[in-house]
Structures are given as C-alpha cells and as structure tokens.
Amino acid sequence: MAEIAVDVQNIVKHYGSFVALNDVSLSIQDNEFFTLLGPSGCGKTTLLRSIAGFEEVTEGKIFLYGEEIEDLAPHQRPINTVFQHYALFPHMTVHDNIAFGLKRLGKSQAEIDKTVKEMLALVQMEDFGNRRTNNMSGGQMQRIALARALAPKPKVLLLDEPLSALDLKLRQAMRDELQKLQRDTGITFIFVTHDQDEAMSMSDRIAVMSNGQVQQVGTPDEIYNRPKSRFVADFIGDTNIVDVTIEATDAKSTLYRSKGGVGLQVERATDLTVGAEISINVRPENVVIVDAGKGRADATLTHKSFFGRTSIYSMELNDGTLIKSRYSSRDELGRKEMAIGDSVGIDFAADTLAELTS
Amino acid sequence: MSTAFEKSARTRWLALSPTYLIIGIFMMIPLCIMIGISFMEQNVYGGVHPNVSFAAYQQILFETDFDENLVFDPSYLVIIGRSLLLAGIATVVTVLVGFPVAYYIARQNERRRNLLIFLVTLPFWTNMLIRIFAWLLILGRGGVIDAPLRFLGVLDADGSLGLLYSPGAVVLGLTYTYLPLMVLPIYASLEKLDFRLVEAAADLYSNKWGAIRHVVIPLTGPGIAAGAILVFIPCMGDFITVDMLGGAKNLMLGTLVQFQFSTARNWPFGSAVAAILLIFVICNMLLYARFTRAERQRSGS
Numbered sequence: 001m002a003e004i005a006v007d008v009q010n011i012v013k014h015y016g017s018f019v020a021l022n023d024v025s026l027s028i029q030d031n032e033f034f035t036l037l038g039p040s041g042c043g044k045t046t047l048l049r050s051i052a053g054f055e056e057v058t059e060g061k062i063f064l065y066g067e068e069i070e071d072l073a074p075h076q077r078p079i080n081t082v083f084q085h086y087a088l089f090p091h092m093t094v095h096d097n098i099a100f101g102l103k104r105l106g107k108s109q110a111e112i113d114k115t116v117k118e119m120l121a122l123v124q125m126e127d128f129g130n131r132r133t134n135n136m137s138g139g140q141m142q143r144i145a146l147a148r149a150l151a152p153k154p155k156v157l158l159l160d161e162p163l164s165a166l167d168l169k170l171r172q173a174m175r176d177e178l179q180k181l182q183r184d185t186g187i188t189f190i191f192v193t194h195d196q197d198e199a200m201s202m203s204d205r206i207a208v209m210s211n212g213q214v215q216q217v218g219t220p221d222e223i224y225n226r227p228k229s230r231f232v233a234d235f236i237g238d239t240n241i242v243d244v245t246i247e248a249t250d251a252k253s254t255l256y257r258s259k260g261g262v263g264l265q266v267e268r269a270t271d272l273t274v275g276a277e278i279s280i281n282v283r284p285e286n287v288v289i290v291d292a293g294k295g296r297a298d299a300t301l302t303h304k305s306f307f308g309r310t311s312i313y314s315m316e317l318n319d320g321t322l323i324k325s326r327y328s329s330r331d332e333l334g335r336k337e338m339a340i341g342d343s344v345g346i347d348f349a350a351d352t353l354a355e356l357t358s
Numbered sequence: 359m360s361t362a363f364e365k366s367a368r369t370r371w372l373a374l375s376p377t378y379l380i381i382g383i384f385m386m387i388p389l390c391i392m393i394g395i396s397f398m399e400q401n402v403y404g405g406v407h408p409n410v411s412f413a414a415y416q417q418i419l420f421e422t423d424f425d426e427n428l429v430f431d432p433s434y435l436v437i438i439g440r441s442l443l444l445a446g447i448a449t450v451v452t453v454l455v456g457f458p459v460a461y462y463i464a465r466q467n468e469r470r471r472n473l474l475i476f477l478v479t480l481p482f483w484t485n486m487l488i489r490i491f492a493w494l495l496i497l498g499r500g501g502v503i504d505a506p507l508r509f510l511g512v513l514d515a516d517g518s519l520g521l522l523y524s525p526g527a528v529v530l531g532l533t534y535t536y537l538p539l540m541v542l543p544i545y546a547s548l549e550k551l552d553f554r555l556v557e558a559a560a561d562l563y564s565n566k567w568g569a570i571r572h573v574v575i576p577l578t579g580p581g582i583a584a585g586a587i588l589v590f591i592p593c594m595g596d597f598i599t600v601d602m603l604g605g606a607k608n609l610m611l612g613t614l615v616q617f618q619f620s621t622a623r624n625w626p627f628g629s630a631v632a633a634i635l636l637i638f639v640i641c642n643m644l645l646y647a648r649f650t651r652a653e654r655q656r657s658g659s
Contacts, residue, residue, distance in 0.1 A: 054557055074560040075568075087558040091576045100572070101562035152563065 003030040003065070005156055005188040006051060011060035013046055013212075020046040021057070022212040028156075028190060029205075030065075033182045035191045037199040038209035039235070044192045047209070048158050051190065052081050065155060075104070080149035081158040085165060086141045088133040094120075094144050095129040101152040119147035122181070139170045146178075150185060159191045163198060175202050196236050200224065208232045225283070229358045233281040240284060240323050241356065246276045256280055260319020264296050268350045272357070279356040286352035287325035289313060289338070295345025299323060301338055313338070315346060389636075396629035404623045414626035418634070434614075438634070441610040444525060445593035448532035449540075452589050453582060455533065456540035461574070463541075464548035471549075478541050486535065490602045493531055497521040497603070523605030531599040536592060540585035547581025548574075580653055587646045591639050611635050 006028040013021035021043045028034045036044040049055040051062060053074035062070040069077050080101065088097050098119050102112045120126050123143035133141060142162060149157055159178075163171045179202050182189045193199055199206050200220040208215045208223060208231070216223060216232045227233035233241060244256040247263065249270050256264045264280070272278065292298050299315035302322075311332060313325045323346055327335075338344065396414050398406040421431035463474045481489060496502040499518040507513045521527055551574065559569035575582070597612035604610070609617070611631060618628030 052561060054560075073565070074557070075563045075565050079561075081558075081561045083554060083558060085554065087552070087554045089555060089558070089573060100559070100564075104563035104568060148562070 002032075004028070004063075005030045005032065005065060006190065007061075007063040007066075008047070008051070009061045009063070011047065011050060011062065012058045013043075013050060013055060014058045019212050021050070024060075024209075024212070024214055026207055026214060026217065028188060030188055031186050033179065033189045033191065033202055033204045035193060035199040035203040035206045036209060037193060037196060037206050037235075038215075039194055042209040043212040044194075044209050045160060046212075048081075048160055048190065048192045051156070052079055052158050053077050078152075078155045079158060080152060080154040081160060082142075082145050082149045082162045084161045086133075086145040088141055088144060088148070090132070090134055092133075093129065094125065094131050094133060097133065097144060098148045098151050100148065105152055115151050116147075119151045122150070122184070123147045138166050139174065142166065142174065146181065150181075150187070154187065156188045156190060159189060161192055161194070163193070164195075171198075178202060200236070208235060210235070225352070226354050227281060227356060228354075230279055230281075230356045231358075233279075233354065233356055238284050238324065238326070240282050240287065241279050242321055242323075243277070243279050246270065246272055246274050246278065249274060258317070258319055258321060260317070260321060262297055262317050262319045262321065266296070266350050266353055268353070270355065272355065281354040281356050282348050282352055284312065284324040284326035285328075286348045287323060288347045289315075289325055289327075290345040290347050292343040292345050295347035297346055299344055299346050301340055301342045301344055303340065304338070315344060317346075392629045393633055395625050396627075396633050398626050400624050400626050402623060404625070406625050411626070414624075414630035417627050418630060434631075437609050437614055438611060440525075440608070441594055441612075442638075444528050444532065444608075444610060445590050448529050448536065448593045449586050449590045451529065451533045452537050452540040453586065456537055456585060457544055457582070459537075460541045460544035460548055461570075463545055464551070465553075475542075475545065478538050482538065486598060487602075490531060490535070490599055493527070493534065493603060494522065497527055497530075522603065523607060525604070525608055527603040528600050528608055528610070531603040532593045532596060535596070535599050536589040539588040539592070543584040543588065544578060544581045547578040547584075551577055580650055583646055583649050587642055591642060594638055595635055 004027050006026070008024060008026040008028075011021050011024045012019070024043070024047060026047075036047060038044045046055055050057050050070075053069075053072060053076075057070055060070070061068060064077065064079065089100065092100070095116055098116045099112045102115055107115070116129065117126075120129055123146055125140065125143050125147065128136075128140070128144070133144060136144070142165075145162070162178075163174050166174060175198060178189070178191075191199075191202065200223075203220055205217060205219055206223050207217045210231050216228050218226070223232060224236055227236065227239075230241060233239050242256075242258055242264075244258050244264070246254060247257040248255040249272075251269055253265060253267045254270045256266065258264070288295075289301075297317055299317050301313060302316050303314035305312045305314075309329055311327050311329070313327070315323045315325065317323060325346065395406055397410055397412065399409045399411045399413065401407050416428070418434045419430065420428040423429050459478070463471055463478070466474060494501070498504075499520075499522065500508070500516070501522075503521060504513060504518050507519070508515060508517060513519070555573050555577070556569050559573045560566075564572060594610075595612045595615075596610070597616045600608065600610045600613050601616070604613070611634070615628045615632050615635070618624045618631065622628075
C-alpha cells in the first residue's frame with residue numbers, strides 16, 4: 001500500500017446557503033497523478049483551493065502526509081499551485097518569478113540560482129531567465145508557472161485547469177509534458193479539469209465530481225468501462241444507457257427487462273436482487289451489429305453518420321429505445337452495406353455492460 | 359494618406375484650441391505677470407514700481423542692515439525648510455493611512471466599493487474653512503480633547519495639552535485635508551491589480567505582509583507616486599490649514615506668500631516666494647515623470 005499524500009476527510013464547504021462541497025472524502029496517494037474531473041460548478045476547484053488553503057473549509061479535515069493542515073494559512077503549507085491564468089508576477093523577470101518561493105523560504109542565493117537554472121532546464125526555457133513575462137506566449141507562460149511552482153520542491157503540486165487557456169495543439173503537447181514532468185519529479189500532482197480527454201490521457205486515477213460530491217474514484221479504465229452511476233457514464237464519453245429492471249438472476253446469467261418490455265439476457269451474475277430498478281450502460285464501440293435474430297435484441301437501423309475515422313449507427317429497439325453503435329473505418333472494411341430501415345440484431349460482450357445503480 | 363493625417367492633425371488643434379486659450383489666458387499670462395512682478399521694486403503702498411530689481415530674490419537669503427550692508431539671514435530658508443519637512447511628513451502620513459484604506463476598499467464587493475469611495479470624497483462637499491474650524495474646536499485650548507482631561511483631573515482647571523498652533527497640528531490638518539487625494543489614485547491602481555497575484559504570493563510562502571511588500575506595493579507604485587505628488591504639492595502651497603492650525607509661529611511658503619500680498623504689501627517678494635514654490639512643484643513633476651517613464655520601461659510595453 002503506497003503512502004497517502006493527501007487525505008481529505010468529510011470536507012464540507014458552504015458559501016452562505018450554497019453548498020459547494022458536500023461531505024467529500026478522498027485519499028490521494030504519494031507520487032500519483034490524480035485528477036478532479038467534473039462540469040463547472042461541481043466543486044472541483046473549491047476542493048483544490050481548500051487543499052491549497054485559499055478556502056477555509058466549513059467542516060472536515062485535510063491531512064498532508066499524515067499532518068493535519070486545514071487550519072494552516074496557504075504560505076504555511078508545503079503545497080504549490082499552477083494557476084489557471086498563470087498569475088505570473090508582471091514586475092519581475094522569469095528568473096525572479098521562479099526564485100520567488102525560494103527567496104521567501106530563505107534559501108541561499110547560490111542555491112536559488114542553481115534551482116532556478118534546473119527548473120528552467122526542466123521546462124526547456126533555459127534562455128528566458130532575464131526576460132519579462134508580459135510578451136510571452138501562453139505556452140511559455142505556462143511553462144514558467146510550472147517551473148515557479150515546482151522550484152520550492154512542494155510535497156504536492158496543484159494544477160487548476162492549467163491547459164484551458166492554450167490552443168488545441170499546444171494543449172495536447174503539454175499533456176505529454178505534464179505527465180513526463182510528474183514522472184521525472186516524483187511529486188504528487190492534483191489536476192483539476194472539466195475536459196474528460198485531458199483527465200483520461202494523463203491521470204493515474206480520476207475522481208469524478210458533481211454537485212459538490214465525489215461520484216466515483218478510479219483509474220481511467222475503471223471510470224470509462226465500469227462507471228457506477230448514470231452521471232459518470234454520461235459525463236465520460238458517448239454511451240448507451242437503458243433503464244431496466246432485473247427480472248431473473250442466477251450464478252451464471254442475469255435477465256434485464258427494459259421499461260418497454262425488451263429483455264436482455266447477459267451471461268454474468270449480479271450482486272443486485274431481482275426486482276431492482278437500475279440502468280445499464282454499454283459504450284457504442286462495444287455494440288456489435290449482427291443479423292436480425294442473432295443478437296441479444298432486435299432493432300431497426302434509423303440513422304448512419306460517417307465521421308471519417310468512425311461511423312455511428314443509430315438503432316431503435318422494439319420499444320423505441322435508441323442504441324448507438326460505433327465502428328472504426330477499419331472494422332467496416334468488407335462488411336456488407338446497410339440501409340436505413342433494415343432490421344438488425346445488436347450484440348455486446350457480457351463484460352462490457354456496466355450496471356448503474358444511481 | 360499623409361494629407362488626411364495632416365488634416366486630422368489640424369482639426370485636432372482646432373478642437374483643442376479652447377483649452378489652449380483658457381490655459382494661455384488664465385494660467386500662462388498670470389504666471390508671466392507674477393514672475394515679472396518678482397523682478398520689480400516694491401511700492402510700500404501696494405503694487406510695484408516698474409523698475410528692474412533683484413531685491414526680492416536677494417531678500418530670501420540676505421537682510422539689509424542699518425549700514426546698507428547685506429547680511430545673511432536664514433529665517434526665510436527656515437520657512438522653506440519647514441515647508442518641505444511638514445509637507446513631506448504629511449505626505450508620508452497620508453501614504454501610511456491612505457494605502458490601508460484604499461486596500462480595504464479595493465477588497466470589497468463592487469457596491470460597497472462605490473459607497474466607500476463616495477464616503478472618502480464626502481469631506482470635499484463641505485467647506486474647507488468649516489472643516490478646519492472643527493479641528494480648532496477639537497485641538498484648541500479647552501477643546502474636545504482638553505475638556506475631558508480637565509474633568510478627569512489630568513489637567514488643571516484651565517490647563518491645556520497645547521496641541522493647537524504646533525507643527526503637529528499643521529501635519530494633522532494637512533493629512534486630514536489631502537488624504538482623499540492619496541486614497542483615490544492608490545485605489546485606482548489597486549482596482550486594476552490582479553488579486554490572484556496575491557494568492558500566488560501566498561502560495562509561494564509569503565505571509566500577508568510579504569505579499570504586500572513584494573507584489574502589491576511594487577505593482578501599485580505608480581498610484582502611490584501619483585498620490586504623493588497630488589498631496590505634496592498642495593501641502594507646500596497650503597495656507598488656510600497652516601494659518602488656522604499653525605498660527606504665527608509655523609509659517610510655511612503658502613502663508614508667507616499670502617502675508618506678503620495682504621499685510622506686508624511686498625508684491626515682488628511674495629511673487630519671488632511663489633516662483634520658488636513653483637520651482638519645487640516643477641522639480642516634483644519632473645521627478646514623477648521620470649519615475650513613471652522608468653516604470654513603463656521596466657514593465658516593457
């Protein structure tokens with residue numbers, strides 16, 4: 001079991017009558033790239049700011065490597081932040097920006113100069129030490145903000161949507177760089193974003209948040225393929241969600257029945273009891289179109305959209321439920337052409353189905 | 359293209375001509391008259407004799423004794439020194455008081471900010487004489503401060519702390535009068551300040567004072583400098599506050615000028631002192647211009 005870097009216990013944050021964080025608990029491990037993901041207003045930034053010390057929590061405790069920190073001021077926490085709009089000091093050179101935290105910590109001039117040099121090399125900005133920050137591009141300012149936050153060697157680095165102000169190409173390049181930076185420095189990163197691609201591609205683990213609560217914590221694979229709630233399944237990527245009741249279950253298989261009466265027999269046991277009303281989730285890329293009568297259910301093809309790399313087929317089950325299937329162009333090679341209105345069957349592997357209990 | 363530009367330059371001059379006219383008639387001409395008078399001879403019944411003379415400037419440094427010899431007399435230098443000192447102290451005090459006030463206002467929400475700024479400017483809506491007179495009642499012999507001390511027996515029945523008619527009272531009066539002129543420019547620069555930078559400083563191990571010293575003050579420097587100019591210059595020339603709270607012992611340049619034109623009837627000397635005052639003002643403005651230019655170069659835009 002890895003050491004726990006940040007342990008958030010039952011955090012509650014009120015702004016007047018508005019509840020920004022509602023009983024949030026999280027354990028973030030040492031040397032982990034951890035992402036807080038959710039739509040705007042879900043509380044992810046409030047949680048990050050609470051860890052940094054900019055927000056006072058109403059209730060609950062925060063531990064940093066076992067030490068209770070929720071009552072400490074921001075400057076007393078060995079945590080640094082990369083701010084959304086960089087927040088570089090405009091009256092200082094790049095060198096002085098990066099040296100700022102080190103100076104406040106009372107490091108010697110020799111050590112400061114050495115560390116600043118290392119940091120500039122780390123973010124590949126060696127030649128920029130004497131420049132001012134105002135005429136720099138977003139990507140350059142981002143790198144300096146990173147160097148400034150990493151220079152004091154914080155125990156945890158917080159990143160507040162640091163890529164949102166960059167253009168698409170740069171954003172993608174910076175993702176790889178951030179991931180590499182985390183691995184090279186070994187510092188625990190807590191990253192906040194509303195962009196699921198960003199979260200999926202960089203993180204070791206993700207906490208999906210909504211309405212001030214953590215909905216699910218897991219690896220990108222777990223979050224994507226094993227969502228536990230309707231919100232998580234829907235927020236991450238495209239998906240098919242069908243409301244069902246469990247009609248029968250035994251050690252080997254389960255029969256789900258949709259509201260409209262379509263039955264789906266899946267060769268997998270469930271922990272839930274017969275009669276439970278849940279939703280089931282299958283990702284479009286896991287839905288396979290077969291000949292009518294040969295799949296788990298019959299459907300009618302209603303729409304086809306071609307996107308180049310992939311195509312999306314929309315189908316209606318007999319009860320009118322819409323099901324989408326995604327095919328990559330490679331998988332479509334040599335497959336027979338289908339027309340709108342054709343009767344087809346839909347199939348999916350049993351372990352691609354996820355039960356959503358909320 | 360160039361003709362269109364020239365034409366627009368011409369219309370710009372035309373549009374600005376009322377301004378130039380007013381500045382010319384009501385400022386430059388009186389200024390020239392003043393400087394002209396300072397080089398003339400005194401007429402003891404008021405006004406001047408139109409002869410060229412440097413007597414007025416001489417009088418600032420030298421006194422003519424009974425044998426018509428020039429003797430060095432530092433009394434006017436003392437007044438100049440006192441003016442610089444008291445105006446300087448008043449400026450420093452307004453910075454020390456005005457900065458926290460402006461900072462506090464800038465951190466409020468917009469509605470509150472506007473209300474507070476209105477309150478800061480409110481004293482300007484009342485006659486200055488009345489406001490200074492209020493200080494007379496507070497500081498004066500047996501006034502608001504003396505009375506309770508007399509009652510408590512700290513002072514004798516007719517005793518007084520003697521606060522009024524002292525350099526301290528002048529500094530207090532100047533600080534009180536010109537404080538809004540310090541608060542407003544500092545507030546204007548604080549309002550533009552990105553307070554996320556203060557958060558960034560706190561994140562990088564600065565306590566509150568460190569964040570103010572290393573981030574807020576350097577970034578609001580132009581506002582503080584503008585406020586200092588706006589306070590220092592009128593402090594140098596002030597005569598109502600100085601006269602009412604300082605009394606006859608604490609003459610400053612402003613009161614000296616006023617005295618020359620009213621009681622002493624020495625117009626050339628009054629004009630010469632006013633010219634010296636003007637030189638101090640111009641020096642200040644040049645310093646400020648240099649400071650802001652350096653500031654702009656430093657921020658590199």
